[in-house]
Amino acid sequence: MIKTSWQDFAITGITVLFAVMLLPQLRDVLSRGAVLNLFTALFTSILGYSMALVFATLGLWISMVGQGLVATVWMLLACFSLRNVRNRMFPQESLASVALDFFTVWVQGVAFTVSGGVKEIFSRISRE
Known part of the structure; x- marks a missing residue:
């Protein structure tokens, strides 16, 4: 029970x-x-x-x-x-290819955001 x-x-x-x-x-x-x-x-x-x-x-x-x-x-x-x-x-595309395109754009956005944050950290370190 x-x-x-x-x-x-x-x-x-x-x-x-x-x-x-x-x-x-x-x-x-x-x-x-x-x-x-x-x-x-x-x-x-x-x-x-x-x-x-x-x-x-x-x-x-x-x-x-x-x-x-x-x-x-x-x-x-x-x-x-x-x-x-x-x-x-994208009516001619498969659902999987559209999902892959979305994922690729998302990964690129995350990479851009992370690289900007890392650049900011190193620029602060170099200023000190």
Whole structure:
């Protein structure tokens, strides 16, 4: 028998509310062609699944299901947003190639940001 606690029910209630609050956004992505930031939705989903795993290791089984529900909604938002971008901007491309292009641009942006930060650190060191 699964033993539950009030914390398990509280976490589940909150996570299910998060999932319910995302449903209008999911409807917009599905029916109106709205687009969310792919990496925000994707990484939020991955982190959500990670939290579900943490809840499982703590024995918070109901919370694990609730968090898995939220993570799944975020994953659907990411997938359908990517599909909407592909359909609108790159209709001849495969979904995988559009995702690879997005990832490449993201890596370049991260590299640019990190290199700027490293340059700033070295310029401060050289001024001292």
